[in-house]
Amino acid sequence: MNCFKGRDVVSVNDFTNAEIEHILDVAEKMVPIARGEEKNRIMDGRVMASLFFEPSTRTRLSFEAAMYRLGGKVIGFSDASGTSVKKGETLADTIRMADAYSDVIAMRHPLMGSARLAAEFSKVPVLNGGDGAGQHPTQCLLDLFTIRSEKGKIGGNKVVLLGDLKYGRTVHSLTSALSRFGCEMTFVAPEQLQMPKEVINECIEHGVTPCLSTNLAEALADADVLYVTRIQKERFPDAAEYERVAGLYIVNKELLSGCKKDLIVMHPLPRVNEIHPDVDSTPHAAYFRQAFNGVPVRMALISLVLGAME
Amino acid sequence: MKELRVQPIMNGTVIDHITPGKALKVLHILGLPKPESTSTISVAINVPGKTCKKDIVKIEDRELESSEVDRIALIAPNATINIIRNYDVVEKHRVNIPEELIGIVRCSNPTCVTNSTEPVQHRFTVVSKNPLRVKCQYCLREPADIENHIL
Numbered sequence A: 001m002n003c004f005k006g007r008d009v010v011s012v013n014d015f016t017n018a019e020i021e022h023i024l025d026v027a028e029k030m031v032p033i034a035r036g037e038e039k040n041r042i043m044d045g046r047v048m049a050s051l052f053f054e055p056s057t058r059t060r061l062s063f064e065a066a067m068y069r070l071g072g073k074v075i076g077f078s079d080a081s082g083t084s085v086k087k088g089e090t091l092a093d094t095i096r097m098a099d100a101y102s103d104v105i106a107m108r109h110p111l112m113g114s115a116r117l118a119a120e121f122s123k124v125p126v127l128n129g130g131d132g133a134g135q136h137p138t139q140c141l142l143d144l145f146t147i148r149s150e151k152g153k154i155g156g157n158k159v160v161l162l163g164d165l166k167y168g169r170t171v172h173s174l175t176s177a178l179s180r181f182g183c184e185m186t187f188v189a190p191e192q193l194q195m196p197k198e199v200i201n202e203c204i205e206h207g208v209t210p211c212l213s214t215n216l217a218e219a220l221a222d223a224d225v226l227y228v229t230r231i232q233k234e235r236f237p238d239a240a241e242y243e244r245v246a247g248l249y250i251v252n253k254e255l256l257s258g259c260k261k262d263l264i265v266m267h268p269l270p271r272v273n274e275i276h277p278d279v280d281s282t283p284h285a286a287y288f289r290q291a292f293n294g295v296p297v298r299m300a301l302i303s304l305v306l307g308a309m310e
Numbered sequence B: 001m002k003e004l005r006v007q008p009i010m011n012g013t014v015i016d017h018i019t020p021g022k023a024l025k026v027l028h029i030l031g032l033p034k035p036e037s038t039s040t041i042s043v044a045i046n047v048p049g050k051t052c053k054k055d056i057v058k059i060e061d062r063e064l065e066s067s068e069v070d071r072i073a074l075i076a077p078n079a080t081i082n083i084i085r086n087y088d089v090v091e092k093h094r095v096n097i098p099e100e101l102i103g104i105v106r107c108s109n110p111t112c113v114t115n116s117t118e119p120v121q122h123r124f125t126v127v128s129k130n131p132l133r134v135k136c137q138y139c140l141r142e143p144a145d146i147e148n149h150i151l
């Protein structure tokens, strides 16, 4: 395992399985601090630049909460309007500035590959909080952390991925990571939103041949994890077709009554109507715990890349 | 006596075994003819070779640099480069697609950061040479029509 100090977190593919497990081990230690049950000041005197070139409330707040929980401070912006970026400053120059003012950079940017570019221009570590339709490694890691803490392990689980599997960015890196850990996978989606070939081929290269299905109830029969993503209206030429397709894949209490007792339902949030609120009170609902997990996972990454944890 | 279709040159570069029909594209990629240059360039298209047809380009008084040759490899992978001095071939090698393409091919993804105003070069990792597959090191996409994105 390579030393984490000084490393960038651009893509989950930059890490081996053992390194990912290590990040999750550290995240586990962070849970009581993230809950406020224990105090910790390992980031005392450190500054994180939080550069959100496009808004993302959940990702930004959990990065910032992570830094504050560890006793650090945060500078930055939550969208690009009103900054020099709007005046035409390049990302490279904004990064050079943030690099001079901070110890670590958390960023989100609409262009693919922007985090890789930022990492090249920054001496301090860059944590990618999403680069357009590209990578979103902290989301992927918190998803893996959720599966591991709910199920005890990542590999060996039967995972059903549901919804927009074609355009869903997070779902591609998650699929790749799950196949690396040896999860069995079923992709349930309307035909026009099914998982791209390249992602399926990647699974096969990792030794996992996924099943493709349009029948949710059937796929769920012996599943351990159901990962739901939102089907966006914009993907459909007409509203009636959207209503019809989206209606086929609504997860509710009744559907889950036929599943394993310990099936967990995950969702990157925000949800619209793909998970009925009647699921919230069932033991299946893991999505709020999943959202909380963003904090300890980001705490782990900040501490590791700044060398405060090993 | 076999008729010579293209005269031998005294000094310069002969690019042989170009994929038939690609000679003009090769010249375009090399930025030839240069407006300020008066050196002779001869082009032969669909020349019958030992096994199949080929294109040939002869550039007088100019020895090609390897960065230029890398570009040619993307459209004419079987081409050979012959450096001629005083009518003798002093150097002969096949073009070789490098492991990494830097500043040679543009990313076809409009939302890739390399297509913005950032001070960064296009960088690709060569995933496979035959068939040619390259992957952008920034957006991680594989452009389908590499030939049309050569810079």
Ligand SMILES: [Zn+2]
Residues within 6 Å of the ligand: A113, B107, B108, B109, B112, B113, B114, B136, B137, B138, B139, B140, B141
């Ligand atoms: Zn690109």
